[in-house]
Amino acid sequence: MNGTSPLPAYSILPLGAIQIGSAVSVGLLGIATLQAWLYYRDYPNDETMTKLLVAVVWCSEFLRSSFLVQTSYHFLVLNWGNPATLEGNYWGLDVLLLMTHIIEVFVHLYFTWRIYKLSRAMRMPYWMLMCLTVTIFNFWTFALGIVSYITAQRSSSWAAYGVGLQHVVTPMVFAASISTDVGIMLALIFLLNWGRSGSPRTESLVNMLIFYIVQAGMLTVAADVAMIVLNQLIDRVGFTYLGIYSIVGNLYANSLLASLNARASLRTHIKSDFNSDPPSMPAPLRNINIRAASGLPSSRLSLAGNGVDTERQTSPVQRRAVSALNQISKSNHDDSDFKSIGTAL
Numbered sequence: 001m002n003g004t005s006p007l008p009a010y011s012i013l014p015l016g017a018i019q020i021g022s023a024v025s026v027g028l029l030g031i032a033t034l035q036a037w038l039y040y041r042d043y044p045n046d047e048t049m050t051k052l053l054v055a056v057v058w059c060s061e062f063l064r065s066s067f068l069v070q071t072s073y074h075f076l077v078l079n080w081g082n083p084a085t086l087e088g089n090y091w092g093l094d095v096l097l098l099m100t101h102i103i104e105v106f107v108h109l110y111f112t113w114r115i116y117k118l119s120r121a122m123r124m125p126y127w128m129l130m131c132l133t134v135t136i137f138n139f140w141t142f143a144l145g146i147v148s149y150i151t152a153q154r155s156s157s158w159a160a161y162g163v164g165l166q167h168v169v170t171p172m173v174f175a176a177s178i179s180t181d182v183g184i185m186l187a188l189i190f191l192l193n194w195g196r197s198g199s200p201r202t203e204s205l206v207n208m209l210i211f212y213i214v215q216a217g218m219l220t221v222a223a224d225v226a227m228i229v230l231n232q233l234i235d236r237v238g239f240t241y242l243g244i245y246s247i248v249g250n251l252y253a254n255s256l257l258a259s260l261n262a263r264a265s266l267r268t269h270i271k272s273d274f275n276s277d278p279p280s281m282p283a284p285l286r287n288i289n290i291r292a293a294s295g296l297p298s299s300r301l302s303l304a305g306n307g308v309d310t311e312r313q314t315s316p317v318q319r320r321a322v323s324a325l326n327q328i329s330k331s332n333h334d335d336s337d338f339k340s341i342g343t344a345l
Helices: 015-042 048-078 083-087 091-121 127-154 158-163 166-194 200-232 241-276 290-294 298-305 316-344
Strands: none
Touching: 015 048, 015 241, 048 083, 048 091, 048 241, 091 127, 091 166, 091 241, 127 166, 166 200, 200 241
């Protein structure tokens, strides 16, 4: 593979990039395996479909990484010193494309389901339109990925694939994947902002969730952007983007598993935050017996605490007491809404 090689430069597979990608992929597979074990240990009461999803994603990731290692072995061990092998189309790389798209569609469907749960918990209008839009983007990305896989499989060589339909299909696949990831991020961020109650106790939690969503989504977006750039330079650098593509499936799988395993710490944070700072009445009224000060029967006091106007309030102390109950009721309502959001996530 020096300057005197009879092969076109763009047809030579970047074996170094593939080897590095396979090594990183195996390392990330180990992290995914640990996360899957932690999930089954810590969430035995999860729904059967969620447990099945984790099993399918992990098995797909294991097969994908195994095929990638076998591909590296094929080129770097079995056919070392045989540059003509690079001209052929090896099935291991085709399967890499297929398994990555399978993992991607399952992870996107999971996050679409989270958008559905969150939007229902928020009682947001047009939630069905939002979920349908993200789902369409998801299956559009998967359909383009299948077209890319079929195109690669039918190509007689990577040289033919490099000058064929892949110049159009591959950038479209990466662009569709970016659109889906960004759409999911924006939907979740919009829903979290929609659910802001204005309570200082919830603002930090919302910001933490938004930071996590952006951090997880930007990893795959950055990888797809880098692959689009390298694909446009394929005449100069060959199929170098396969080195990055080798770990894209790992990023999606670990994003899913980390999201599932983060629920326990999130709910603990919510519980400790709300228990440590319960709703309270204004300082001047803290030492007042509200029922006695208001002079209202307990039934009418309950109505006042729920924001219902009473028949008459004959003194400033009574009005202040009822106002305090209304504030506490509203705070409790906002906090319970956000607790349900944390559960939905």
